[in-house]
Amino acid sequence: MLRFARALPRRPLLPLLPVLVVAAVVLVDLVGGAGLIWLPLLAAGPALAATTSGPRGVLCVGLLAAALSTMLGIRDAVHGRELLAVLSAVVAVTLASALTGALRRRRERVLADVRSVAEAAQHALLKPVPETVGPFRAAVRYSAAAAEARIGGDLYALVPTPYGVRLIVGDVRGKGLPAVGTAALVLGVFREAAYDEPHLLAVVDRIERSLARNLGGDDFVTAVVAGYPRPGRLEVVNCGHAPPLLVRRTGDVVPLEPARPTPPLGLRALSAEAPVLQELPFADGEQLLLYTDGVTEARDENREFYPLAEGLERHVGDEPARTLSALHDELLAHVGGRLHDDAALLLLSKPPLAAAAVREAGPDSCDAAPMAS
Template sequence: MNQDRHHGGGHGPTHLFRTVAAGPVLPVLIVLVVVLVDLVGGAGMIWLPLLAAGPALAATTNRPRGVLCVGLLAAALAAALGVRHEVPARELAVVLSSLTAVTLASGLAGALRVRRERVLAAVRSVAEAAQHALLKPVPEIVGPFEVAVRYSAAAAEARIGGDLYALVNTPYGVRLIVGDVRGKGLPAVGTAALVLGVFREAAYDEPDLLTVVDRIERSLARNLGADDFVTAVVAGHPRVGRLEMVNCGHAPPLLVRAAGDVAAVEPTRPAPPLGLRALTDETPSLQVLPFDDGDQLLLYTDGVTEARDHGRAFYPLAEGLARHLSDEPARTLDALHDELLDHVGGRLHDDAALLLIRKPAAADLPQPAADGLLLGDRAG
């Protein structure tokens, strides 16, 4: 199941421009335009230095070989135009020397750019591997639930951030967590990895959901700084028709009943974020909700609800969910994610995670395959 979606097609004017710019076509066109202007204007020496724009531009999009080819073309045309306009030999030599210097400098710049691009590609591949290790792909079917996830990191080049999610099928039913680490960058990623590691282990070991939360709290208390914390919602489905939830300072999930009504699940008793329990007398409480066939639950991080448009208006998530609600979680989140990006103008300024589960009727779930695995489990 894809958790990162690429927006924008591969066709259209933008794609055409990138294709032209990727080769030496655009620099060559600029050189030819300068030559045409020179021939029409007949001013000779005045226009010849502008030929250096060709190799200079080529350095931004082409490899050193392409830069040298454009530079040689520019030098040859400069020499031909100089002879045609009877430019003095000394002045023509200055123009050709300048073109040679610009071409060599541009070729070096192109080589350095190619090297940086290779390093960046290596960093991206490491980041993608880290993302798959940290935020493991979630199957479309987990236990009795249909599941969809969409995640967008604010640091687009890094592809990972401080938001976290996990969903596991345990001996005590399906359990899941969605959280948001205070801060950004590598420290936030490290804290997210710690929370997910403890959750995945405790979710399998502990029969009580509050004990799972306690283990995460103890681990964070040992490892976090005084000002660090994690907001999170931990939920579990121990048996049919019952959903348990513990909210630790996080945004309230949105519960969608089979009839289509959307309501925020506010905590019955507010609890501090994970890592801050020692500073307050409040402790998390277990909230129990009915969860029947056709019901859905959306968990998210504040990167979604705090996303602003150009008028500084927040994205109305509950209204968006009601608009795009369907019986397919993946389709619902696709529409929500697209609308969210349109709301902010195409680029999020904070990490954003969406996790939607739906309880279909048992008859609607895929039947076990011959090897005993659910068809949806193959996606994981």
């Protein structure tokens, strides 16, 4: 809405629309000669100007409408009291519309400030993922359901640590500022523990203890925490989250279902089940996609869910950013252009050794890795 409202004054024809309405009323009166019948419609000009212009534009259109109504009233021999009533209506509508335009402009400025703060909070919370981290290439796409807020309850992070590359993708129960606060708590603990703890389960335990102290009784976070401790091996801990998708070198997409169901983070005290560490092979040329349920639960007009695994098979390629862009575009097309839940996609690709060697030997190999959009 803010983007649309801001675009209105920049379109050259829209500010002229109230003037065209006034001109049309004048033309009808001149042709029809009906006098008082059409003159009150001149008030539509300043009323419409409130949606396309600021207070100054409204006053200008109102002044034009008042002047033309006076001229036409005299031309059509409208009685003085009737003409005064028309002028009073035009002036009243003009003043009310000018006030409405001023309030609209003020709300637009406030909304722009809030959006700017939300974007700053997002950049601080969801830091950009580097295109290259360790032996991997990575990309991320994130869309908040509240499009103007640009921030929601989904979370992701990818960090190099002394114990290998580690990453997390999660989904906080609920929406709004409480969900954002919980996401910030989880990411802060993860980034700290990922550097300190040699074992991935210890990282998960740190997050669980922190959430147990800070969350309410019915709040929780589903998450997948993964690590690459040594070449060729992938560690995954799934805490009630959707299973990651592993793309084999053959192009087949395999969901990494947890060996045993595990409760989400923050609910371990209510269950006797503890998180399970899965260790899997992760060879050169393979890719790992982590995502949130805003992707898999997105429905089209026929209430059909988006088939993420099939979409990944269609669009997977050597460039993670290009793969996610294609997936994201297809997802938006599936739902008709607007997501109704936060959605995050994080793709980790392990290039073949030959490709990695060529990239490392390139002239820009010492430069800082660019950030993915």
